[in-house]
Amino acid sequence: EAxxxxxxxxxxxxxxxxxxFWCNPISGHATLxxxxxxxxxxxxxxxxxxxxxxxxxxxxxxxxxxxxxxxxVDSTLKIQxxxxxxxAVYLCASSNLGGNTEAFFGQGTRLTVV
Amino acid sequence: SQQGEEDPxxxxxQEGENATMNCSYKTSINNLQWYRQNSGRxxxxxxxxxxNEREKHSxxxxxxxxxxxxxxxxxxxxxxxxxxxxxxxxxxxxASKLTFGxxxxxxxxx
Numbered sequence: 014e015a016x017x018x019x020x021x022x023x024x025x026x027x028x029x030x031x032x033x034f035w036c037n038p039i040s041g042h043a044t045l046x047x048x049x050x051x052x053x054x055x056x057x058x059x060x061x062x063x064x065x066x067x068x069x070x071x072x073x074x075x076x077x078x079x080x081x082x083x084x085x086v087d088s089t090l091k092i093q094x095x096x097x098x099x100x101a102v103y104l105c106a107s108s109n110l111g112g113n114t115e116a117f118f119g120q121g122t123r124l125t126v127v
Numbered sequence: 128s129q130q131g132e133e134d135p136x137x138x139x140x141q142e143g144e145n146a147t148m149n150c151s152y153k154t155s156i157n158n159l160q161w162y163r164q165n166s167g168r169x170x171x172x173x174x175x176x177x178x179n180e181r182e183k184h185s186x187x188x189x190x191x192x193x194x195x196x197x198x199x200x201x202x203x204x205x206x207x208x209x210x211x212x213x214x215x216x217x218x219x220x221x222a223s224k225l226t227f228g229x230x231x232x233x234x235x236x237x
Contacts, residue, residue, distance in 0.1 A: 055227040056170070108225070111223030112157065112217075112226075115175055117172070120169045121169055
């Protein structure tokens with residue numbers, strides 16, 4: 014069974030530029046998560062999708078971050094414009110039944126904003 | 128905001144010793160999960176314990192859950208150098224969110 018795929022693995026951009034991350038979850042998983050993990054901290058939930066609907070985006074900085082999950086499968090997370098404090102690893106995960114079952118994580122995208 | 132807090136933040140032990148890390152959380156839960164993260168890599172699920180369970184085992188892992196105290200512990204027995212990683216608890220809430228704690232960094236030395 015293929016795992017969660019994320020791309021790119023690494024990205025370096027200048028502040029005020031825009032960037033997009035892509036995630037392909039495990040086939041058949043209805044729930045998709047995007048987490049932000051700053052070095053030395055635990056993952057922080059940015060947005061959670063159930064199929065193509067948003068379950069929770071309370072911690073998504075909506076003035077600069079946006080995410081979509083077209084057709085309830087792949088998802089993209091965009092930052093525009095980026096700030097220095099956005100430097101982090103962005104993790105995508107998927108699961109069958111939201112927080113009631115285990116989540117499978119991708120390798121993450123390490124973003125550096127300079 | 129983080130739902131859980133792990134304690135200790137860092138733990139250093141020798142190979143063969145047992146490692147215990149604790150997690151406290153704030154709100155009611157459906158389940159509590161533990162994950163491992165090796166340096167620079169994604170998180171790997173270790174074990175899930177439901178709110179009506181008190182203890183669960185998986186290989187060298189033992190997890191306990193005390194919902195009255197809103198706390199959980201993860202015990203790794205006979206630690207190996209390969210167990211060196213960060214360990215996170217995550218709570219599965221009634222709203223189906225999965226919220227992570229702050230993590231414990233475990234170092235197992237030879």
